[in-house]
Amino acid sequence: MNTPSLVTHTPFPTFGTSIQQDVGSAIEDLLAELPDPQQLCADQRRGIIARYTAVLEGNFIYWMTGAYLSVQSEQARAIVLDNLLEEVRDSHPRMLRIFALAAHAIPTDSDTLAIHRDLTNVRLFVGRLSGVRIVVMMAFFEGFIQKFMSYLAELAAGQGSAEFEYTDVHGVCDVAHTAGLFNALAAEMTLNPPEPGADLFEGVDLLRTLIKSIVHPGSTARM
Numbered sequence: 001m002n003t004p005s006l007v008t009h010t011p012f013p014t015f016g017t018s019i020q021q022d023v024g025s026a027i028e029d030l031l032a033e034l035p036d037p038q039q040l041c042a043d044q045r046r047g048i049i050a051r052y053t054a055v056l057e058g059n060f061i062y063w064m065t066g067a068y069l070s071v072q073s074e075q076a077r078a079i080v081l082d083n084l085l086e087e088v089r090d091s092h093p094r095m096l097r098i099f100a101l102a103a104h105a106i107p108t109d110s111d112t113l114a115i116h117r118d119l120t121n122v123r124l125f126v127g128r129l130s131g132v133r134i135v136v137m138m139a140f141f142e143g144f145i146q147k148f149m150s151y152l153a154e155l156a157a158g159q160g161s162a163e164f165e166y167t168d169v170h171g172v173c174d175v176a177h178t179a180g181l182f183n184a185l186a187a188e189m190t191l192n193p194p195e196p197g198a199d200l201f202e203g204v205d206l207l208r209t210l211i212k213s214i215v216h217p218g219s220t221a222r223m
């Protein structure tokens with residue numbers, strides 16, 4: 001555990017605030033690029049839901065587990081563990097599968113292939129187990145997901161679905177998760193700071209590219 005003096009004299013709170021602002025800006029930029037749902041045809045709506053499912057269903061818990069294995073501070077571990085507990089106990093992958101099923105958007109081979117390369121890049125990044133950077137990436141992800149839920153629900157409604165447990169739960173619970181992850185980030189930067197000059201947004205950039213391949217398949221082919 002940290003001593004009070006370590007926490008009091010940490011040079012990182014201002015740095016952490018700056019990261020939080022940059023994460024917020026990255027989320028807003030990504031949301032601004034979403035196509036107007038009213039302009040999408042049924043196949044485009046189905047594709048976004050299916051690719052989102054292909055990425056999230058089997059990877060979110062895996063990546064959060066990577067965060068758990070990477071962080072060193074007790075506070076960060078507790079916050080990430082609480083997040084994982086909720087994912088597993090309430091079976092969020094089950095919720096997402098039901099959501100996709102009801103929207104007639106179960107991922108196909110081509111949906112899986114469309115996100116394959118960018119998903120691989122995020123998986124390899126998580127495998128490097130860089131605590132602060134993974135927590136920054138997951139804070140970005142939780143923050144994005146929370147704001148993306150109303151959009152995703154609108155796509156599903158356009159598909160004739162009335163199944164919104166997944167989007168309802170994540171539009172609410174991820175508010176607390178995002179705040180918790182920024183608390184975890186502050187604790188981790190105190191105990192296990194990144195090396196000087198480290199690119200703290202490497203995971204965010206890779207994940208942002210992956211989300212773009214969910215929304216605009218083929219758009220990241222030359223990035």
Ligand SMILES: [Fe+2]
Pocket residue numbers: 087092170
């Ligand atoms: Fe979840």
